[in-house]
């Protein structure tokens with residue numbers, strides 16, 4: 001910044017009370033209508049989850065993880081469970097694998113539906129906020145029927161899952177999927193062909209694959225650059241059932257700017273993600289095998305773990321979510337658990353993406369990366 | 379042609395109005411009526427003291443130390459009194475899962491609002507009974 005611009009610059013805070021900032025805050029340096037510097041601050045949501053995990057047994061640990069991101073609770077709790085199962089060296093029953101995978105994909109859909117609504121609200125398209133949220137209710141009803149809770153589901157447990165599918169759950173899940181399949185083309189039409197939406201998102205927050213790698217972005221943000229980077233395919237998990245399904249990693253490759261993605265591409269990417277998830281669930285539903293949902297021997301093995309280290313990971317809605325777990329011999333609680341949320345990277349990439357954009361576009365840049373505050377303040 | 383299209387539009391609008399007027403409202407007249415909760419709803423607990431063996435597994439399973447056990451308080455042969463602190467409970471269901479003697483269950487009662495924090499500390503007597511009657515409103519019966 002040259003000295004004469006600095007004279008004109010005004011420093012201002014975006015958040016934490018701003019309605020679009022759901023508790024986070026970024027310091028912006030503004031010259032006229034343009035932002036020249038953005039300094040995102042983390043820490044407003046800090047709950048010392050990693051320390052809390054050190055005092056919780058391996059069965060209680062997932063409860064902390066799922067509270068990191070309530071929107072994708074089925075996905076959020078999984079990396080910890082995966083790490084515990086890796087250290088104990090257990091494999092869960094087939095039925096549990098399939099049920100886990102189905103619910104994780106349902107959770108992904110639910111989270112993305114929430115994001116469509118939220119992002120549209122930030123752009124001022126309120127019809128598109130409320131319509132997907134009506135469909136989202138049906139997924140929440142399914143979660144409630146299955147686990148007894150709408151958000152804090154605590155579904156998976158080391159060694160299997162805690163709740164079994166029954167007729168009612170299957171019926172509700174089917175209804176939720178049917179409703180979404182019916183409405184998805186309408187939502188796509190409403191957003192992607194809306195002139196307002198196109199004007200506000202085309203060419204905004206453009207970055208290339210190399211940039212994304214350098215900043216540590218993952219998930220839909222990097223797939224929108226045309227690179228099929230997905231943990232579900234690249235690093236398959238033993239205790240999930242993605243190998244039973246025939247599916248492709250969805251990628252958007254926009255001919256206008258190959259290898260790069262803007263806010264519009266990321267929206268298209270998230271529509272594709274939902275379609276893929278529906279496809280995966282639809283293929284898995286007839287394949288649910290009979291049998292137990294939890295292996296009591298495996299579960300007993302996870303009461304006390306041997307010394308070891310493991311890296312549990314899952315392809316979350318917002319990107320790669322991992323937990324690194326270290327245990328000591330015969331430990332009932334972890335020695336150290338390190339959570340890697342996908343959103344810390346996307347939040348701090350605002351530092352590079354925002355300068356140069358107008359103040360009105362700031363929230364579009366932020367929203368297009370789909371960060372969730374719970375993931376960057378552990 | 380224009381005339382027909384306008385008539386079609388009017389018909390569509392009327393159809394919507396009629397449908398919205400006669401369809402059931404999405405909202406409930408809370409607290410006089412409530413929606414139906416699924417069977418597995420993790421609401422407040424109920425403790426069945428006849429079955430309890432004072433094993434203390436529920437206390438050990440709880441991640442937030444919401445349960446206190448008093449083994450000297452006996453009503454039956456070998457039961458114990460449980461004190462629940464609903465300012466702490468996160469309704470995770472681990473205590474219910476840990477109880478192997480069918481002595482602890484969740485109920486679909488989820489609205490626990492009280493005028494003070496102290497009222498959320500449930501004593502053994504309160505946790506053994508369900509004080510709420512099923513509610514009735516306009517002939518519809520819920521919960």
Ligand code: SF4
Pocket residue numbers: 439440441442443444445466467468469470471472473474
């Ligand atoms: S539901 Fe969970 S938090 Fe509540 S008392 Fe039982 S174990 Fe503790």
Ligand code: SF4
Pocket residue numbers: 429430431432433434435436437458476477478479480481482
């Ligand atoms: S309620 Fe169940 S787990 Fe708790 S002390 Fe009684 S028998 Fe044991």
